[in-house]
Amino acid sequence: MARAYDVQTVEKKWQARWQDEGTYEVDNDDPRPAFYALCMYPYPSGPAHQGHVRNYTFGDLVVRYQTMRGKAVLSPLGFDSFGLPAENAAIRTGTHPRVFTDARIAELKESLVRLGAVYDWRREVRSHDPSYIHWTQLIFLRLLKAGLAYRALAPVNWCPGCQTVLANEQVLADGTCERSGDVVVTRDLEQWFFKITSYADELLSGLDTLEWPERVKVMQRNWIGRSEGAEIDLAVAGRPDVTLRVFTTRPDTIFGMTYAVMAPEHPLVDELTTAECRAAVEELRARVASETEIERTASTEGGPALEKRGAFTGSHVVNPFSGEKVPVYVADYVLMGYGTGAIMAVPAEDQRDWAFARLHGLPIVRTVEPPEGWEAQGGAAYSGDGVKVNSGFLDGLEVAEAKEVAIAHLEREGRGRRKVNYRLRDWLVSRQRFWGCPIPIVHCPVHGAVPVPEDQLPVLAPDDVEFLPTGQSPLAHHEGFKRTVCPIGGEPAERETDTMDTFVDSSWYFLRFCDPFDDEAPFGAAAVVHWMPVDQYIGGIEHAILHLMYARFFTRALIDVGLAPPELPREPFSRLFTQGMIRMDGSKMSKSKGNLIAPARYYESVGADALRLFHLFVGPPADDFDWTEQTDEVIEGCGRFLDRLWRLAEVAGEAGRSGALREADVELRRATHRTIQKVTSDIERWSYNTAVAHCMEQVNLLRDYAREDPHADVLGEALDALLHLLAPMAPHVTAELWEHRHGDRLHARSWPGFDPALVAEETVTMVVQVDGKVRDRLDVPATISDDEARARALASARVVEAVGAAPPARVIVRAPRLVNVVTTTA
């Protein structure tokens, strides 16, 4: 499309200026009030896509707006530059991951600069920089020293496609890998873990203090999965030496326990299985072991496999309240990873136990009276509230009371105790990959896993490695890297060849940004206390659980191990905004789906300002957006709007009546100040789409005004205000127009205020309704009294006609906006 100005030249000119003049560089001793604006650490996948554009447009708006509000805005950017794609590319093409990654970073950076997004690039960090690796490794060692990192043999999720271990969170609900889609299998390996579960309660309660989208908080709460209940030690009949420990959230139902179940992996299975039952139990265990996560959980998906599959062990446990002996089963519906890996089964009050009991002919005893008609509807487990029955000393109590009494009873008898369980598991950080931060550990035959001394950090991966699809890190095949000596005794030893999950890197980068030049420590105490917490964090909803949880954990852990000062706020991100994603043909726009629309073509045609404006205007920032064939037309519409602005500014340069203000001049000034008010409040409440709409409305108004003998001062004031309001949204064209008019820098100026006297309306349109239907509109003074409003409404000819002869039953007056004349008495 033909444009009113040379978009390319103007945009590139200002991008160079902001960089050369260091407009958005900020020092730690800046006296202005600190404001930390941050977009989530991007993985460098090449040139930006529309999802990035949207994200960084919002972020840039915040940075420029808060700067104009007089803040010292910390606006850093770096790159989450470790990760699988670079390594996969290396296997495919032979290019070293560093070379590949640096090229992708250059592309992403270039396209963000071209968008006009501004950062203090002096602070840029990259996860794969040796300096960053150094501090990530130091943090690992300090967590280890404090007991927050440990090594354990654990069943892990192994993805055959990625040839690596995955965190639980990287396995989708259907048992496939979130990245490759392969079916994940279980393997036992020695792995490093971070003890995030120590912080479960604090991570849960801390959510209440945060200005985050409610749904993100809900997701985190569900993920932590706190549940209160009791742990019970069940006596095994005829085996005084063994107890079976179970967890329940329903200690009130103990009288209804008619059997117990152990997970197939439970360590006591061998112990409790009798000779006669061994064959069936072994068969079950073998089948479960060979099953994938999907197959094992498929039994809940409905269909023929709905039954709960299990086998009797031949042993019995004693119901601690009734004293009855009940059978112990092994069944695949009990998971080793939660609670104690064993349960007391109460079929009457738990649907899973119900299904299993029915299948195996086990007794079902209700301990809560179900509501009227429950049995008539076919009967099933009833897990709701009610009155206890068949429960000895609990009979007659409500469920909540009965829980308390039951726990007290267990504790008195020493058979159990109150217990809180979490769904949250410790964070598995080991990855059998090359392109990640090496774990700084040496394995010595004498001293075991020995930390690399801190003065020998960083441990860097060698460059001369071969990238082969072997399923192990290339580091494991590199003798030069692997062979070393024990730091303690000097014995020949091997380096750990696993690397860390890349979520480790992104769990502390926001702290490094505060003090990226520090070569004595990850960051200085004063710097992080000055900038933290992040005042506005912006990113995608896809990080609602993992990244945000890990970063919250790390911030706390770093304080507790002494790497961060105790004054550092324990919550790193006080305000979070999660933008909607961009969809195309129903699925998320992403590189892996191959449905990217590169911004470059828009930079070259309509320009970055128009593209930014489009992303702001198209809908609420938090909502998803569908990219369709019509989208280009909307983007061009945004370009047209900027053209109109440009032409308006040209006219305003020449225009010129002076002297006393007329009615129309005053009206325009009122509109100008109202626009300032509306746009300001829209920006504050993340309503960018309406902020743009109000600017468009003002341009339309201004265009009409400029045609009809405008007053130079009034037109100038209006245009200048508009340029300020649009400065954070369309920074290039506004900076250029401002320079033409005044010669200095728009973005260095203060955000405009409005005159409350001008914002207040003088006359308003009063709506007169008869029985709720609009019958007339009257122009009245804004200060009109209720009596006067009523009188004027009733005097309206159209109202008189609608009301008819009978006197109105009632008149509702809401001066000065509305009068409703009610004629019916009903």
Next chain:
RNA sequence: GCCCGGAUGGCGUAAUCGGCAAACGCGAUGGUCUCAAAAACCAUUGUCCGCAAGGGCGUGCGGGUUCGAGUCCCGCUCCGGGCACCA
């Protein structure tokens, strides 16, 4: 199954505290300019009845509260997302 969102013109959407439904934009239609086209500009654009003035209807469906409901309450339908043997 449980927990969150959402549903408004042909389309994206607006209505911030229960008070004029549809601001702003896209598209469409007609016009001005032009040899012509593009661009730009002007006008119309929820729907039905009407020459018009004007009026009826209208925010997924069914009820309710209220002088008044897109907005609040109850019961549904459909769409999207999260969790899903967590004891």
